[in-house]
Amino acid sequence: MPTARIFQRPKNAMQSGRYRTDRWQLEFEPAxxxxxxxxxxxxxxGxxxxxVRLGFPTSQAAIDYCEKQGWTxxxxxxxEKTLKLQSYADNFR
Structure with missing residues (x-):
């Protein structure tokens, strides 16, 4: 029986925006x-x-899919997203 990991895609290091970071992804544990x-x-x-990587709009949709297939x-x-708020003038302190 396959074991799946469900997680939210992190932002790429080369990415400045948040494109596709709201999607949830399902991957299998290596056998x-x-x-x-x-x-x-x-x-x-082998x-x-x-x-295989499957994308879902919500975590609940991914969970429902796993339960329907009988996977753990x-x-x-x-x-948690934390913002570091600072002004441009803080660079010169």
Whole structure:
């Protein structure tokens, strides 16, 4: 039985806006460890569920989908957003 992780997508380091950070994502826990390929040296495994990522508008929609499929799941709460308010003049103190 697969185990799924449900989490809210974090903002990319190269991203200044909040595009698609309100979406929730479902990924599967890895079933086996990755090992280096002898020919190329790339890390890989025979687990194809690692390639599956499903997007949902809310966490409840992702939970409902997991329960409908009979999968166990873990919900990782979204981190609290904190704003660091400062003015331009604070750079010169």
């Amino acid at each position: 086996e460890a990755k090992k280096p390929d002898p020919l190329t040296g790339w890390a890989g495994s 687990d194809t569920r690692d390639q 799941y873990t919900v990782i709460p979204a981190p």
